[in-house]
Amino acid sequence: MSNIYSLWTQTDSDGMYSFSIPPGRYLIMIPSDWEDTPYVYQSKEVRIIEDEESIQNDFQLELAPSIRGSIYQADGDTLVDDIYHIRFQESCAILEEGPEVTALSGLFNSPVLPTGEYYLALLNEAGKFIGWRTASEIPSTNCADAVSVPVAENQATGINFILAVKTLPSGQGQSSMALPSEQ
DSSP states (O other): OOSOOOOOOOOOTTSOOOOOOOSEEEEEEEOSEETTEEBOOEEEEEEEOTTOOOOOOOOOOOBOSEEEEEEEOTTSSSBOOSOEEEEEESOSSSOOOOOEEEEBTTEEEOOOOOSEEEEEEEEETTOOEEEEOBTTSSOBSOGGGBOOEEEOTTOEEEEEEEOBOOBOSTTOOBOSSOBOOOO
16 A cells, blocks of 8 residues: 555445545545444455446444443433543442543543443542442442443443532532532
């Protein structure tokens, strides 16, 4: 492959794509992070022969093992505006360093993860631990409340967090900050 052509194309509503290139050998690649959804990287080498009208190359997208989700305000319907971080860990015994993503406008996608079970730690913009994901989707600082999230081959697991509103003492109302539920 002596000449390098970099072409981008988009599929139509039926998932079909097409483009014109001169005769030669080419490598067609499907990126692994497409439309914010992690897919398994794919590539195929093709040869275009002089006077050949067209060739067909089909790809079937395979989801990469990952976790995607949303962070909602206490009402459970409104996405948060603040920046949060989600850390993916194999245990909730202690907060460890691990793969981490930033949730913008309440939405996040993990990197491609090895298959297994993960505990999700929610951190605020400054990196302060808020809590583990629980069955109720409301973060808890108690590891015993945490539930693991399975990650399997060809599967993007969807999850949510719902932030509780903490009532302030002395009738001061409710905090506008997203805080973990009371223990």
